[in-house]
Amino acid sequence: MLDMLSGRYPSDEFVELRPRIVWDRVTGKVRGRAGAQRLAVTNPGTIPDRGLYTVNLAEDGRRVGELDEEMVYETRVGETFVLGASTWRIVEITPSQVIVTPAPGEPGKIAFWKADAPSRPVELGAALGKMVRELRALPREAAAARLRERAGFDDLAVKNLLAYLDDQAAATGAVPDDRTVVVERFRDEVGDWRVCVHTPFGGRVHAPLALALEAHLRDKLGVDARALWTDDGIAMHLPEVETPPSLEELILDPEEVQALVSEQLPASALFAARFRDNAARSLLLPKRRPGQRTPLWQQRLRSAGLLQVAGRYPDFPILAETWREVMSDHFDMPALGSLLRSIRSREIRVVAVDTERASPFASSLLFSYVAEYMYEGDQPLAERRAQALTLDRDLLAELLGSEDLRELLDPDAIGAVELELQGLLPERFPRDVDEAHDLLVRLGDLSDEEALARGVGHEWLEALEKERRAVATRLAGQARWVAAEDAGRYRDALGASLPVGLPDVFLEGGADPLESLLRRYARTHVPFVTVEPAKRWGLPASAIEASLSRLAARGDIIAGEFRRAAQGREYCHPEVLRTLRRRSLAALRREVESVPQEALARFLPAWHGIGIRAGGIDRLLEVVFQLQGLALPASVVERDVIASRVGNYTPRLLDELISMGEVVWTGRGSLGATDGRVALYLRGDAPRLIPPPTDPPQTELHERLREHLIARGASFLRDLYTARGGGDEEVMLDALWDLVWSGEVTNDTFAPLRMLGPLSRRPARKPRLPRLIQPRATGRWSLVADLVGAGANATERLHSEAGVLLQRHGVLTREAVVGESWPGGFASLYPVLRAMEESGRIRRGYFVEGLGGSQFALPGAVDRLRSLRDSGGGVVAMAATDPANAFGTILPWPESDGRMARAGGAYCVLDDGRLVLYLERGGRSLLTTGEVGPKHLQALVAIATGGGRVELQKVDGVSVMESPFKNALREAGFSATHRSLVAYGTRG
Numbered sequence: 001m002l003d004m005l006s007g008r009y010p011s012d013e014f015v016e017l018r019p020r021i022v023w024d025r026v027t028g029k030v031r032g033r034a035g036a037q038r039l040a041v042t043n044p045g046t047i048p049d050r051g052l053y054t055v056n057l058a059e060d061g062r063r064v065g066e067l068d069e070e071m072v073y074e075t076r077v078g079e080t081f082v083l084g085a086s087t088w089r090i091v092e093i094t095p096s097q098v099i100v101t102p103a104p105g106e107p108g109k110i111a112f113w114k115a116d117a118p119s120r121p122v123e124l125g126a127a128l129g130k131m132v133r134e135l136r137a138l139p140r141e142a143a144a145a146r147l148r149e150r151a152g153f154d155d156l157a158v159k160n161l162l163a164y165l166d167d168q169a170a171a172t173g174a175v176p177d178d179r180t181v182v183v184e185r186f187r188d189e190v191g192d193w194r195v196c197v198h199t200p201f202g203g204r205v206h207a208p209l210a211l212a213l214e215a216h217l218r219d220k221l222g223v224d225a226r227a228l229w230t231d232d233g234i235a236m237h238l239p240e241v242e243t244p245p246s247l248e249e250l251i252l253d254p255e256e257v258q259a260l261v262s263e264q265l266p267a268s269a270l271f272a273a274r275f276r277d278n279a280a281r282s283l284l285l286p287k288r289r290p291g292q293r294t295p296l297w298q299q300r301l302r303s304a305g306l307l308q309v310a311g312r313y314p315d316f317p318i319l320a321e322t323w324r325e326v327m328s329d330h331f332d333m334p335a336l337g338s339l340l341r342s343i344r345s346r347e348i349r350v351v352a353v354d355t356e357r358a359s360p361f362a363s364s365l366l367f368s369y370v371a372e373y374m375y376e377g378d379q380p381l382a383e384r385r386a387q388a389l390t391l392d393r394d395l396l397a398e399l400l401g402s403e404d405l406r407e408l409l410d411p412d413a414i415g416a417v418e419l420e421l422q423g424l425l426p427e428r429f430p431r432d433v434d435e436a437h438d439l440l441v442r443l444g445d446l447s448d449e450e451a452l453a454r455g456v457g458h459e460w461l462e463a464l465e466k467e468r469r470a471v472a473t474r475l476a477g478q479a480r481w482v483a484a485e486d487a488g489r490y491r492d493a494l495g496a497s498l499p500v501g502l503p504d505v506f507l508e509g510g511a512d513p514l515e516s517l518l519r520r521y522a523r524t525h526v527p528f529v530t531v532e533p534a535k536r537w538g539l540p541a542s543a544i545e546a547s548l549s550r551l552a553a554r555g556d557i558i559a560g561e562f563r564r565a566a567q568g569r570e571y572c573h574p575e576v577l578r579t580l581r582r583r584s585l586a587a588l589r590r591e592v593e594s595v596p597q598e599a600l601a602r603f604l605p606a607w608h609g610i611g612i613r614a615g616g617i618d619r620l621l622e623v624v625f626q627l628q629g630l631a632l633p634a635s636v637v638e639r640d641v642i643a644s645r646v647g648n649y650t651p652r653l654l655d656e657l658i659s660m661g662e663v664v665w666t667g668r669g670s671l672g673a674t675d676g677r678v679a680l681y682l683r684g685d686a687p688r689l690i691p692p693p694t695d696p697p698q699t700e701l702h703e704r705l706r707e708h709l710i711a712r713g714a715s716f717l718r719d720l721y722t723a724r725g726g727g728d729e730e731v732m733l734d735a736l737w738d739l740v741w742s743g744e745v746t747n748d749t750f751a752p753l754r755m756l757g758p759l760s761r762r763p764a765r766k767p768r769l770p771r772l773i774q775p776r777a778t779g780r781w782s783l784v785a786d787l788v789g790a791g792a793n794a795t796e797r798l799h800s801e802a803g804v805l806l807q808r809h810g811v812l813t814r815e816a817v818v819g820e821s822w823p824g825g826f827a828s829l830y831p832v833l834r835a836m837e838e839s840g841r842i843r844r845g846y847f848v849e850g851l852g853g854s855q856f857a858l859p860g861a862v863d864r865l866r867s868l869r870d871s872g873g874g875v876v877a878m879a880a881t882d883p884a885n886a887f888g889t890i891l892p893w894p895e896s897d898g899r900m901a902r903a904g905g906a907y908c909v910l911d912d913g914r915l916v917l918y919l920e921r922g923g924r925s926l927l928t929t930g931e932v933g934p935k936h937l938q939a940l941v942a943i944a945t946g947g948g949r950v951e952l953q954k955v956d957g958v959s960v961m962e963s964p965f966k967n968a969l970r971e972a973g974f975s976a977t978h979r980s981l982v983a984y985g986t987r988g
Contacts, residue, residue, distance in 0.1 A: 004282075039283055052067065052113075053068075053093075055100055056098070056099055057099075058099045058100065072098060077093060080103050081109050082108045082109070086104070087108040088101065088103055121204065122332055128178075129176065129179070129199075129201070136175055144162065147161065171360065172184055172359050172361075173351065173616040173617070176361070180350075181349070183195065184354075184359055184361075185355070186356065186357060186362070188237075192238060194358070196236070197234040198232065198365075204331055204335065206230065207229045207331055209257075210236070211264040212257045213252070214227050215263045216260055221245060223245065232361065232364065233365055235366055252340055253340070257340060261327075261331070270326060271322060272304065274326050282317075285303060344859065345860030345861060349619075351618050351619070409562055409584050410580075410584040413580055413583040417576065421525060421526065423439055424454060426455070430455055430456055440470060440483040441485060444483075445480040445481065445486075447478055447479060447480055471498060474496070475536075476535070476536060484502060486517075488509040493517055514544075515547045518533060519557065522551075523575070527563055527572040528571060528572075529568055529569070530568075548571050558571070594846045594848055595848055595868075596848075597851070597891050599913060601891060601913035601914070602872055603861075605910070607861065608626065608645060610882075610884050611876065612647065614646070614647055620653050621657065626808050627680055630680075631669070633675050633677055633881060633904035634675055634756060636879050636904050637753075638651060641879060641881075641882055644943070658748060662682065662683055664746060665678050665679065665680050666679055666690055667740040668694075669694070675756060687788050688800035691823055697735070697742060706783070710783065715782070716779075716781075720781065729774070736781065737776070743784060744783060745783060746784050747778075747781055747782075749778065755774075798824075798829060798831075798832045801829060802832045802836065805817065805820075805829070806861075810857060810858055810860075810861030812833070814851075815852070819888075819889025820889070833856045843859060844856050847862060875909065875911050875935050876909070879907055879943075880903060885910075888902040896928070897956040898925060904921065905923075906920055906921045909939050915929055917936055917937070923944055925952075925953065925955075926960075932968070934971060937971075938972045944983070945984060948984075952969065952980060952983070969981050
């Protein structure tokens, strides 16, 4: 600040930068220059000048209020307006005043002011989102009662709020809350795409997210998006774009968002407005005449000119203060990072929806969008936008209190790298005089003791001096040895005295000798502070700091905070920092404490969203995406697996996705005459994931069916029957299903799979079918080869398979791959997983105890797994074959009085990651492990009766009528018969 006030920055480019004080840096004294006192007295205060017009009475000049400059600009003499509780008529508008007379009883327009309202804090936003989620989960009467009792709403307010939420749910299928983000895409009235991101987390999160999205879309897609944020979300306008960005392109990486915001912020109106306020408070935008207003538009122009000059000086104090104010006071960057990490770990889900027109929430955002751009704010000048603002990034990190690298870099790794760089390891000592000379050239000046510590004896140094390959000199009062090639640099930079007789070529110091020496110093040292080279060379710290700052600005070295024990700004060579990061990450991977296996059993149901209330097609697509390629019994896919993940699931949803071409299914082997394994795929991923057929049948009938489907494509049963020439329909259907289970034939609906097996698991309402069409033959049959096409090469297939398995398991282990019987096994996927880790997309480590060392995980999954280390699973009921059940594949079954298996129709109940109940297939036998409570039995009854009646005959090998759990089972919903307990459910 003293530098600025004393005239360090160019006043010829911006006159208000002229010196205001005289600062004697030697004596440490400061005195004011002429006019400084008057400037301070006539421009006091910290409240920004908004250029408001005063409103004065024409009769006596009394002041009655203030009006916004833009409101006055739209107003004419003779018009009336309402200010306070009175109406006033304008009789005159001067450069600083609006002269009025009373106009009682006359209508007038409402005065407005543009001001900065504080944004909603993220804590309030989360609470608001939680309230919305809870209201949506309650019946309408209960929600209304809650609003009346806890919020004090009257009946009309209750009706309006609930109707508003219902309208939003009807438009987008989901309402944003503390666990749901809704991304809405639609075209506006002129045909341009609009993208609205709905969240309740407030403007302090939405503002930096909007800036980051603008930068991300511009850099990655070349889309010049323009975004506006409010407390309720973000509205983006995408002109001249054929298709809107996909959901994946709108989800940002938490580790990259800080850089994206820093890149976009200088060109934002928010930054320009805050810079104007700070510059005015710092006496850089003084009033021309005391007591007179300065129009806001003039303030903006003058501020833009000052910003254009200041942008070339990274240490300009007002620039640094503006960065600090915006990034710390107006933005909540930690909350934004937490939001993005929660999205990545699936604690918060993102729902994407395309609508014909704006939803109610989006309409509110668009209204704000129009209002914002109707009056352009502090938009920076085009010249300044074209030139990147060179803020010193390490200064920004210092202002924000960034501790990331200090926490990341391992002290032991720093010590080990220091020994290597300085040649202090015995195995790296020079072996002859020539290598001793190389050491001097690489490290620079060394004392006798330092040279000896690196294996260079005095005799070698004297030999080098005699050959004029080394020079003895004094630096900072100490005898040092330097390579002759560096003699000119040490003379020009440090004032070292040189012996006569050196070749002229060694006496050339170069353009920037001190910077050259500092660059080498950084390359051969771990992070250091300014005083270290200053003390070593006997130079003022200010001179060293200045050269280091120039090197950092050019990118030759990096400034920041790297070591935990260091104080102040440090410097490091980029290559050294990369080495430190790499070794620290390796040490971190070795030192990370693994979680117990119970934590994995808690993690998987949460990762899969078991019990989530979200429903609709979008949620079903998310589930299919996670289940791709997993072979499950057809009898459990919908009833037990999908229904546990999708709220209010109905088979119609899956049929719609299949008929729309979004989802396909294939057979993966028969399980007797009444069931078989099937796998679901997203249509776009199918060519890379569907495996080739296994053991295709080769009879004449099978071959004729193949030929017909190859020639005619998708066909109904009647077409296949006619082409075959009639005959026994049952024989033909059996042959067709042979092709299904071998993976050669599929259908455009899921209905035939529902008609397999016993009546107890078929839909309660059978669809009406024409005569001669059996239920298991409905829909159109086609070859899977038509879906796969040319397929994908081995690398693409393995990459897609690895991605699918990571999405399904979060933490992928060898046991998980083996448990799914994945073709090729873990060995075929390992090279791809290792490459993904090296590219930074996934992590490798020993995350779960007892599951082998080769474990790979998505970053968000690791965070969530560790959060469930000790507790957090709750009571969860699921099918034994559900991939969210870790027992029987990844983890061993606990000891019991029976035999547990991952069989279709069997169910498990977990409590905080511990297996409590296991209901065997058929529901006749129940096994218990540990303490069983009412909540466990109730959860079991709820899931086991989803397909109909359950008759329980044994508990832990003992007749249920003699079991100590008999009464508890009856209380949970079972009814007694003469020899068993029966529970009844509903079939949908």
